[in-house]
Amino acid sequence: MDWRVLGISASILGTDIIVSQRFESVPMNKQLLVRNVPPEICTWIDAQRAQHNMSQQEFVLSVLDQAVESDLELKLPLFASSATVVEKPVPESLPFTFIDLFAGIGGFRSSLEKLGGRCLFSSEWDKYSQKTYKAWYGDTPEGDIRKIKPADIPNHDVMAAGFPCQPFSIAGVSKRQSLGMAHGFKCVTQGNLFFQLVTIIKAKRPPVLFLENVKNLQSHDQGRTWTVIREALEDLGYWIFFQVIDAAAYVPQHRERVYIVCFDKKEFPERPPFEFPKKPEGAKPLLRDILEPNPDPKYTLTPHLWNYLQRYAEGHKAKGNGFGFGLVTPEGISRTLSARYYKDGSEILIPQGGNKPPRRLTPKECARLMGFDEKYQNNLVVSDTQAYRQFGNAVVPKVVEAVGKQILKVLSWKLMEKGCLLKRAETNGHNGNGKAVRKARS
Numbered sequence: 405m406d407w408r409v410l411g412i413s414a415s416i417l418g419t420d421i422i423v424s425q426r427f428e429s430v431p432m433n434k435q436l437l438v439r440n441v442p443p444e445i446c447t448w449i450d451a452q453r454a455q456h457n458m459s460q461q462e463f464v465l466s467v468l469d470q471a472v473e474s475d476l477e478l479k480l481p482l483f484a485s486s487a488t489v490v491e492k493p494v495p496e497s498l499p500f501t502f503i504d505l506f507a508g509i510g511g512f513r514s515s516l517e518k519l520g521g522r523c524l525f526s527s528e529w530d531k532y533s534q535k536t537y538k539a540w541y542g543d544t545p546e547g548d549i550r551k552i553k554p555a556d557i558p559n560h561d562v563m564a565a566g567f568p569c570q571p572f573s574i575a576g577v578s579k580r581q582s583l584g585m586a587h588g589f590k591c592v593t594q595g596n597l598f599f600q601l602v603t604i605i606k607a608k609r610p611p612v613l614f615l616e617n618v619k620n621l622q623s624h625d626q627g628r629t630w631t632v633i634r635e636a637l638e639d640l641g642y643w644i645f646f647q648v649i650d651a652a653a654y655v656p657q658h659r660e661r662v663y664i665v666c667f668d669k670k671e672f673p674e675r676p677p678f679e680f681p682k683k684p685e686g687a688k689p690l691l692r693d694i695l696e697p698n699p700d701p702k703y704t705l706t707p708h709l710w711n712y713l714q715r716y717a718e719g720h721k722a723k724g725n726g727f728g729f730g731l732v733t734p735e736g737i738s739r740t741l742s743a744r745y746y747k748d749g750s751e752i753l754i755p756q757g758g759n760k761p762p763r764r765l766t767p768k769e770c771a772r773l774m775g776f777d778e779k780y781q782n783n784l785v786v787s788d789t790q791a792y793r794q795f796g797n798a799v800v801p802k803v804v805e806a807v808g809k810q811i812l813k814v815l816s817w818k819l820m821e822k823g824c825l826l827k828r829a830e831t832n833g834h835n836g837n838g839k840a841v842r843k844a845r846s
């Protein structure tokens with residue numbers, strides 16, 4: 405089933421409307437793609453739909469329904485008869501499909517849905533992350549990716565995956581080395597997961613891959629790990645773009661991650677003009693933007709732990725190591741929130757003045773530090789320990805959104821050029837081969 409632009413399109417007061425239709429044997433409803441909606445209209449729609457507890461689509465349709473019912477005559481400069489498709493460089497959203505692998509708490513999903521994406525499949529084996537995922541997006545991811553047959557994964561436009569970073573991260577490597585364990589691709593349990601992705605890519609050929617990993621993926625094992633990954637993606641026939649992005653431009657946290665975006669050469673015979681986003685203009689966010697006014701006193705370090713951390717840091721300093729706790733004021737930005745934050749919170753501590761020991765961030769503050777929207781911040785359904793782990797492992801949704809918009813730019817050019825959005829379709833419970841897809845557990 406394809407998305408086809410029917411050629412009925414217009415530009416009303418700078419807002420582009422493209423009318424498209426999904427082609428399949430049974431005629432489906434037409435799809436309206438509305439671009440460049442003025443901010444005041446978006447704000448109004450968001451406020452109204454929140455009030456009526458409706459999705460954006462449900463709300464817009466119900467307004468249009470009411471307009472049709474009352475046969476409303478619009479006093480607007482209506483569709484010019486000679487209207488043509490106006491291509492805009494960065495569309496706000498497009499109706500594409502995606503899958504969410506190594507989904508964690510859906511850092512990819514929360515942003516890709518905002519951009520018009522529809523999630524067809526997710527996989528995450530940690531039961532606490534599954535719990536958060538279910539509470540936030542309504543479905544429970546499938547478990548161990550190694551047990552999933554590619555045939556059970558629906559066809560899709562974009563494969564999103566923040567594959568596990570432990571075997572590639574510095575902490576993971578040194579810990580494993582000190583334990584005499586293999587790491588990277590020599591680590592059988594985790595390193596092989598990348599090749600699990602390769603198997604799925606081979607079978608499903610997603611037109612776009614959107615991957616994320618720790619910064620040191622590129623230097624790990626003297627660059628050999630990255631060489632293996634790059635060569636595997638090249639051998640699969642993908643154009644590869646990658647860049648390290650520091651989330652500090654989007655959230656008050658120094659968090660460098662490598663983002664890898666690939667395009668299938670079969671869909672894009674020419675190297676697409678993809679570019680990573682430019683740094684957002686304006687003042688950088690600061691820690692004060694995410695702090696709660698009256699955090700629970702339970703987040704204050706005990707005098708015993710605070711003394712221990714100070715002594716520990718002094719010991720390291722004497723040995724010439726920089727290792728220690730990280731005090732950060734509201735006017736600063738934090739170090740990287742790690743999955744180990746639950747242990748003592750030493751990497752990000754907030755001073756509280758006087759002789760009072762500092763405090764750690766609350767889980768809600770961690771949600772904000774990562775840039776998760778308010779609806780997620782206010783819906784934390786696991787213990788503090790699990791929440792800290794989940795946020796420390798997650799991708800920053802605002803970076804995903806910024807990179808995702810750049811991907812949409814390429815997809816929209818494709819849409820204009822081909823008249824349909826790639827070749828991947830919604831499945832209505834079936835994959836492209838007509839085989840029934842296992843329903844996500846819920």
Ligand SMILES: C[S@@+](CC[C@H](N)C(=O)[O-])C[C@H]1O[C@@H](n2cnc3c(N)ncnc32)[C@H](O)[C@@H]1O
Pocket residue numbers: 506507508509510511512527528529530533547548549550565566567568569597794797798799
């Ligand atoms: C780096 S985190 C990704 C986090 C995610 N991007 C997010 O925004 O929350 C990697 C995730 O992969 C999951 N994972 C590791 N091995 C897995 C496997 N074999 N099957 C499914 N999930 C797995 C981990 O539980 C972890 O949540």
